[in-house]
Amino acid sequence: MEEEGKAKGEEAFRNTRVPPWTKQITVRSVVTSFVLSVVFNFIVCKLNFTTGIIPSLNVAAGLLGFALIKSYTTLLSNCGLLGEPFTRQENTVIQTFVVAASGIAFSSGMGSYLLGMSPYIGAQLNGGNTPINTKGLSLGWMFAFLFVVSFVGLFSIVPLRKLMILKYKLTYPSGTATALLVNSLHTPKGAKLAKKQVAVLFKSFSGSFVFGFFQWFFTAGDDCGFSSFPTFGLKAYSKMFYFDFSPTYVGVGMICPYVINASLLLGAVISWGILWPWIEHKKGIWYSADLPTSSLNGVQGYRIFTAIAMMLGDGLYHCIIMLLRVAYSLISQYIQKKESSSANHEDADQNTSDDLDSQLRTEYFSKDQIPSWVAFSGYIVLAVISIITVSHIFPQLKWYHVLITYLIAPVLAFCNAYGCGLTDWSLASNYGKVAIIIFSSWVGLENGGIIAGLASCGVMMSIVSTASDLMQDFKTGYLTLASPRSMFASQVLGTFTGCLVSPLMFWFFHKAYTLGDPQGSYPAPYGEVYRGMALLGAKGFSSLPQHCLQLAIIFFFSAMLINIVHDLLLHYETRYKLHRFVPNPMALAIPFYLGGYFAIDMCIGSLILFLWEKRNKQKANDFGPVLASGLICGDSLWSVPAAILSLAGVNPPICMKFLSSAMNKRVDTFLNGV
Numbered sequence: 287m288e289e290e291g292k293a294k295g296e297e298a299f300r301n302t303r304v305p306p307w308t309k310q311i312t313v314r315s316v317v318t319s320f321v322l323s324v325v326f327n328f329i330v331c332k333l334n335f336t337t338g339i340i341p342s343l344n345v346a347a348g349l350l351g352f353a354l355i356k357s358y359t360t361l362l363s364n365c366g367l368l369g370e371p372f373t374r375q376e377n378t379v380i381q382t383f384v385v386a387a388s389g390i391a392f393s394s395g396m397g398s399y400l401l402g403m404s405p406y407i408g409a410q411l412n413g414g415n416t417p418i419n420t421k422g423l424s425l426g427w428m429f430a431f432l433f434v435v436s437f438v439g440l441f442s443i444v445p446l447r448k449l450m451i452l453k454y455k456l457t458y459p460s461g462t463a464t465a466l467l468v469n470s471l472h473t474p475k476g477a478k479l480a481k482k483q484v485a486v487l488f489k490s491f492s493g494s495f496v497f498g499f500f501q502w503f504f505t506a507g508d509d510c511g512f513s514s515f516p517t518f519g520l521k522a523y524s525k526m527f528y529f530d531f532s533p534t535y536v537g538v539g540m541i542c543p544y545v546i547n548a549s550l551l552l553g554a555v556i557s558w559g560i561l562w563p564w565i566e567h568k569k570g571i572w573y574s575a576d577l578p579t580s581s582l583n584g585v586q587g588y589r590i591f592t593a594i595a596m597m598l599g600d601g602l603y604h605c606i607i608m609l610l611r612v613a614y615s616l617i618s619q620y621i622q623k624k625e626s627s628s629a630n631h632e633d634a635d636q637n638t639s640d641d642l643d644s645q646l647r648t649e650y651f652s653k654d655q656i657p658s659w660v661a662f663s664g665y666i667v668l669a670v671i672s673i674i675t676v677s678h679i680f681p682q683l684k685w686y687h688v689l690i691t692y693l694i695a696p697v698l699a700f701c702n703a704y705g706c707g708l709t710d711w712s713l714a715s716n717y718g719k720v721a722i723i724i725f726s727s728w729v730g731l732e733n734g735g736i737i738a739g740l741a742s743c744g745v746m747m748s749i750v751s752t753a754s755d756l757m758q759d760f761k762t763g764y765l766t767l768a769s770p771r772s773m774f775a776s777q778v779l780g781t782f783t784g785c786l787v788s789p790l791m792f793w794f795f796h797k798a799y800t801l802g803d804p805q806g807s808y809p810a811p812y813g814e815v816y817r818g819m820a821l822l823g824a825k826g827f828s829s830l831p832q833h834c835l836q837l838a839i840i841f842f843f844s845a846m847l848i849n850i851v852h853d854l855l856l857h858y859e860t861r862y863k864l865h866r867f868v869p870n871p872m873a874l875a876i877p878f879y880l881g882g883y884f885a886i887d888m889c890i891g892s893l894i895l896f897l898w899e900k901r902n903k904q905k906a907n908d909f910g911p912v913l914a915s916g917l918i919c920g921d922s923l924w925s926v927p928a929a930i931l932s933l934a935g936v937n938p939p940i941c942m943k944f945l946s947s948a949m950n951k952r953v954d955t956f957l958n959g960v
Contacts, residue, residue: 296643298473299767302373307654307769310375311776318354319383319776322347323783326388329922331791333534334397335801335808337876337884341541344385344464346487346915351380352471353484374472378768381464382759383780386752390784393714393751394432396792397801397810399722399740402817407802408736410814411590412581414821418682419736423796425789427679432785434672435745438692439752440777441664442699444656447760447770452648454619456707461761468766479908486909487916494533494920501531502928504942508805516944517886523944525558526881535884537917539891540910545866547888549873554882556874562589572832587831589879590818595838596875597815598723599845601716607853608705608713615708651764654771665696672745680741682734687725691745698746699753706754707761714751718743719819726823735824740816752781798929811879845871 326343333340355372394400401407404423408415421427450456470476505511512531516523539547565588569575577584669692677685698717706712726739756777763773795801795808802810827835848871855865877885891914898906945953 296646298469299374304650304767305373305375307772307775309370310373310379310769310772311779312370312376314355314358315351315376315380316383316779318351318358319380319387319780320783322350322354322380322384323387323780324787325919325923326384327391327784327787327791328926329918330388330391331396331788331795332808332922332925333538334392334812335795335799335810337535337880338397338810338812339538339542339876339884339888340392341538341914341918342460343388343915344381344460345467345911346919347384347388348377348381348464348467348471349480349483349487349912349915351384352377352468352480353487355380356477356480372472374468374766375768375772377468377471378465378762378766379772379776381468382762382773382776383783385759386755386777386780387784387787389751389755390432390436390781391788391791393436393747394428394784394788395740395744395747395816396788398715398812399718399743399747399816400428400431401802401810401813402740402815402820403737404802404813406800407813407817410802410804411817411821412583413825414731414736418734419731419824421680421737425793428789428792429785430675431679431744432748432789434668434675435748436752436781436785437778438665438668438672439695439699439749440756440774440781441661441668442696442749443703443753443756444661444774445658446700446703447656447757448652450703450707450757451761451764452651454615454704454707456704456757456761457710458707458758458761459710461758462765464758465762465765468762483909483912487912490913490916491920494537494917495924496920497531497533498921498924498928502924502931503938504940506938506941507943510938510941510943512942513807514944520944520946525563526877526883527554527558527886528883529886529890530883532884532887533917533921535887536891536894537914537921539888540895540914540917542888542892544892544896545868546870546873547885547892549869549871550877550885551882551889552869553874554877554885557589557592557878558881561592583831588834588837590814591822591830591834591838592841593875593878594815594818594822595842596845596871596878598719598819599842600849600871600875601713601719603846603849604713605716605720607849609701611708612701612704615704647764647767650767651770654769656770656774676741676745680737682729682738683725683741687728687738687742688745691721691725691742692749695746695749699750702750703754703757707757712751712754714747714754717750718747719816721746722816722819723823726820729824731821731824736817736820739820739823743816794929798932809880811876815879841875845875848874 326347329343330340352372355376359372395402400423403421405415405420408420451458471480501512505513514523515528515531517529518527522528562585565572565585569585573584573587581587673685673688673692676688677683702713702717721742722739724739725742726735729735729738756774759773759777760770762768763770799808800806801808802813804811804814822830830838848868852865852868855868859865895906895910898910
C-alpha cells in the first residue's frame with residue numbers, strides 16, 4: 287500500500303515537465319533562499335543563546351519558500367507578466383539552501399564551543415583561565431575558521447549517495463517528510479491547504495511579534511517584565527520554576543516530541559527541586575561557604591559536571607549503539623543480497639506498477655552525476671587548506687591533530703549519515719564531545735588543551751553534521767525528482783551563506799547583550815558546558831569539588847541505564863509501548879544548569895497540541911507546526927528591533943518587578959524615609 291500511495295503521488299505530476307538541473311536553481315530561488323536564511327539564522331542563533339534546544343525547521347523553510355515564490359509568481363501573473371512556473375524541484379532547492387545555511391548556525395558553535403573559548407566564559411569556570419587556554423572572539427578568525435571547515439563535509443559523503451538511498455534504501459524520515467510536504471504543496475489540493483497554512487502562519491507570527499513588543503515596555507531593569515513573572519510564587523521562582531511568557535519556547539514545545547518536553551520538566555524537578563537544595567545544605571562541608579554561587583568549586587560545579595556526565599553518558603551510548611547498528615545493518619544487507627541473488631530469476635517477471643515510482647526516481651537521481659574524483663579531490667584539497675589554516679588560527683592544535691581528525695571524520699560521517707537514515711537522529715554533537723575529551727587530554731592543560739579540544743570539536747562537528755544533512759536533502763531530492771547536482775549546488779550556496787551570516791548574527795547579539803551570563807537574557811549554557819568538558823579532559827578530575835566525581839559517575843551510568851531500558855522496552859515490549867514513557871537523558875540534563883522555566887513553556891506548548899489533537903487530530907497535524915513556526919519566528923524577530931533599541935541607548939519606560947510583602951514594606955519604608 288505504501289508504494290501504491292507513492293505511485294499515485296507521482297501520477298499527480300505526470301503532465302509536469304521536470305526542468306534540467308540548471309533551471310532548478312533560479313535567481314528568484316537564490317534571492318528567496320538568502321532572505322529566509324538570514325531569518326532562520328537569527329532564529330537558530332537566538333535559540334542557541336537561550337537554551338540550546340533547536341527544533342526541526344524544515345517544514346517552516348519549505349512552507350515559507352513556497353509562500354514567497356507563489357506570491358511572487360501570482361503577482362507577476364496578475365500583472366500580465368507570465369514567468370516560469372514554480373516547480374517542486376525549485377521548492378526543494380530553496381528548502382535545501384535554507385536548511386544548509388541555518389545548519390551552519392548550529393554546527394558553527396557560536397553558542398557552544400566557539401563561545402566557550404572566550405575569556406568571559408573561562409572566568410566563570412575558575413579553571414584553565416590562562417591566555418593559552420582562551421581566545422578573544424573576533425569576526426576575522428571566525429570567518430576564516432568556518433569557511434575552511436564547513437565545506438569539507440559536503441565532499442566526504444557525496445560518493446556514497448547512491449549506496450545510501452538506492453542500494454540500502456534508507457528512509458531518512460525528516461527528508462522523506464519534507465519531500466511529502468513539497469509534493470503535496472504542488473498538487474491542487476495541497477496548494478489550497480497551503481493558503482490556509484500561510485494565513486495561520488502570518489497570524490501567529492504577527493501576534494507573537496506584537497506580544498514581544500508589548501513585553502518590552504516592562505523590562506527597564508534586571509529581573510523586570512513578564513519574563514520574570516513568579517507564576518508559582520516567589521519561592522518557586524527562586525528555584526527557576528516559573529512561566530516566562532515566551533512564545534518561542536511555547537512554539538518549540540509544539541514541535542518537539544512529548545517525551546522531550548516531559549523529560550525537561552522532570553530534569554528540572556530532580557535537579558532544582560531536589561538535588562541542588564540538598565547540596566546547598568552541604569555548604570561549608572563539601573565546599574567553602576565563602577564561594578560565590580557562580581564558582582565552579584561550589585554548587586555551580588555540581589550543576590555543570592553532573593549535566594556534562596549525563597550528556598557524555600548519553601552520547602557515548604548512542605555512538606556505540608549506532609556503530610553496532612550500522613555494522614549489523616551492513617552485514618544483514620550483504621547476507622540478504624547474497625541470498626536473494628539466487629532467487630532473483632523467480633521474481634524477474636513481477637514488474638508491477640508499484641515499481642514505476644522508484645524506477646522514475648532512480649532514473650532522475652542517476653541522471654546528473656557528481657563524479658567521484660571531484661568528491662575525493664575536493665575533500666583532499668579542502669582538508670589540506672583546513673589543516674594549514676586551523677593550526678594557524680589555533681596554535682594549540684597542531685597540524686597532525688587536525689590531520690588525524692580528517693582521517694577519522696569520513697568514517698564517523700558515514701556512520702552518522704547511515705544512522706540518521708535509520709533513526710532520523712544526528713549524533714554530530716556527540717562525536718564533537720568525544721573529540722573534545724580526546725584532544726584536550728592529548729594536548730594537556732599547560733599546552734592549551736582547552737582550546738585544542740574545543741577547536742577539534744568544531745572540525746569534527748562540521749564534517750559529521752554537514753554529511754548527514756546533505757544525505758537527508760538527497761533523500762528529499764530523490765522523492766521530488768530534484769537533480770543531485772542542483773541539490774549539491776544549493777547545499778554549497780547555503781553553506782556559504784551560513785558561513786557569512788552566522789558570525790554576523792553572533793556579533794550582533796554579542797554587541798547588544800552579554801552572551802553567557804547565567805543571570806542574563808542569553809545565558810548560552812552550552813558555552814560553559816563545552817568548556818567544562820574541555821577543562822575536564824585537560825585538567826582531569828582534580829578540578830571537581832568534593833563528591834562531585836561520585837555524582838558525575840552516578841549520572842553518567844544513569845544516562846546509559848535509561849537508554850538501555852528504553853531500547854529493551856522498544857525491542858521486546860509491544861503491547862503497552864512503555865518505551866514512550868522512558869525519559870530522554872539528554873533532555874533530562876539540560877535543566878540541571880538552566881532550571882525549569884523554559885521546560886514549563888515547552889510543556890504548555892505540548893499541552894496546547896495535545897488538546898488540539900484530541901479535538902481535531904487532522905487540523906492539529908496540518909496547522910500545529912505552522913502555528914508553532916509563526917510563534918518562533920515572530921518572537922525571535924522581535925529581538926532585532928529590541929537589540930537595535932538597546933544599542934541606540936533607548937530604554938523601556940517601565941520596570942515591572944515582583945517583591946514579597948516583607949520586601950515591599952522595606953522598600954516603602956526606605957522611600958518614605960527618603
